[in-house]
Amino acid sequence: MNTEIGRRQMLKGLATIAAAATATGATTARAQTAPSATLPAGNPGWHGFRMGDIDALVLSDGPLAQGDPTKVLQGQPEDVIRETLRNNHLDDQNMTLDQNVLLIRSGDRLALFDTGTGGAPAFGDDPGKLMSNLAQLGIDGASVTDVVLTHAHPDHVWGLSSEDGTANFPNAQVHLHEAEHGFFTDPQNDSHPLLGPFMPTCRTELEAVADRITIFRDGDEVLPGVHAIAAFGHTPGHSCFRLTSGDKSLLLAGDLAHHHVLFTRYPGIKFGFDTDPDQMVQSRTKLFEMLEAERMAFLAYHFPFPGVGHLDRFGDGYQWVAAGLDNTF
Numbered sequence: 001m002n003t004e005i006g007r008r009q010m011l012k013g014l015a016t017i018a019a020a021a022t023a024t025g026a027t028t029a030r031a032q033t034a035p036s037a038t039l040p041a042g043n044p045g046w047h048g049f050r051m052g053d054i055d056a057l058v059l060s061d062g063p064l065a066q067g068d069p070t071k072v073l074q075g076q077p078e079d080v081i082r083e084t085l086r087n088n089h090l091d092d093q094n095m096t097l098d099q100n101v102l103l104i105r106s107g108d109r110l111a112l113f114d115t116g117t118g119g120a121p122a123f124g125d126d127p128g129k130l131m132s133n134l135a136q137l138g139i140d141g142a143s144v145t146d147v148v149l150t151h152a153h154p155d156h157v158w159g160l161s162s163e164d165g166t167a168n169f170p171n172a173q174v175h176l177h178e179a180e181h182g183f184f185t186d187p188q189n190d191s192h193p194l195l196g197p198f199m200p201t202c203r204t205e206l207e208a209v210a211d212r213i214t215i216f217r218d219g220d221e222v223l224p225g226v227h228a229i230a231a232f233g234h235t236p237g238h239s240c241f242r243l244t245s246g247d248k249s250l251l252l253a254g255d256l257a258h259h260h261v262l263f264t265r266y267p268g269i270k271f272g273f274d275t276d277p278d279q280m281v282q283s284r285t286k287l288f289e290m291l292e293a294e295r296m297a298f299l300a301y302h303f304p305f306p307g308v309g310h311l312d313r314f315g316d317g318y319q320w321v322a323a324g325l326d327n328t329f
């Protein structure tokens with residue numbers, strides 16, 4: 001905010017100087033003195049909103065490339081997947097997912113939901129922006145009191161530490177579902193047929209915070225006004241969270257759905273990295289029905305930034321209606 005005020009004051013100052021120069025007849029050749037219009041690179045890094053007594057901020061960890069969507073999705077014919085993407089003005093050969101990390105201040109707690117990829121080279125240069133976005137806002141990772149994990153996949157837990165192994169949130173309690181903790185800390189799963197290449201690092205990340213882990217179960221109140229809701233199947237303990245303040249509520253949906261068009265239009269679609277795809281479809285079906293029936297806003301980790309919106313019935317499935325930068329839900 002201070003930076004913005006400073007910038008505005010500077011621009012005002014420049015305008016005053018320019019007006020004075022013109023008034024005194026001090027003309028210069030515009031072509032020689034006009035500043036070059038250099039625009040900053042990049043995309044919005046955060047979006048703030050308020051829900052009841054909760055101050056919330058969605059922080060981007062940057063986009064996550066998935067490659068050919070027909071290689072990572074099952075349950076719909078290849079031509080249907082590609083045609084649906086084209087009809088929605090999206091690339092039918094490369095699927096890209098956003099990464100929306102929620103930060104809330106509620107009472108004396110500063111809680112982060114998931115941590116991004118941590119800038120791991122395995123995911124290229126685009127993701128891993130969470131810590132730089134926090135730094136630009138002047139938020140120190142040491143001030144985060146709680147990290148709440150929807151699940152322990154790399155794009156959600158590798159940001160627990162920096163690349164040199166330093167804890168990014170050294171004072172935070174790390175909240176994780178009991179089944180998720182059991183699965184991802186078991187060395188026998190290091191060679192898991194589906195997740196093997198990622199498992200040892202996931203386990204290392206969790207072991208590094210072992211003395212700060214708090215286990216929760218389905219229905220537990222993880223933080224005041226934050227209740228865990230089972231959404232198992234993507235991983236053994238994948239969980240969503242219902243955030244409530246006064247008469248307002250929001251579902252933090254994690255990876256309940258990966259793509260804002262394909263997973264809403266076809267709720268029975270399956271993601272290639274689901275540990276139990278059929279169970280995940282059941283979880284999605286149940287929670288989509290709840291979101292539609294309650295007309296409840298939800299925040300999806302991988303939907304277009306900032307990832308907040310609603311579900312409406314559409315044909316045999318749903319359509320996602322983005323809230324955009326609206327914060328009145």
Ligand SMILES: [Zn+2]
Pocket residue numbers: 153155156255301302
């Ligand atoms: Zn994910």
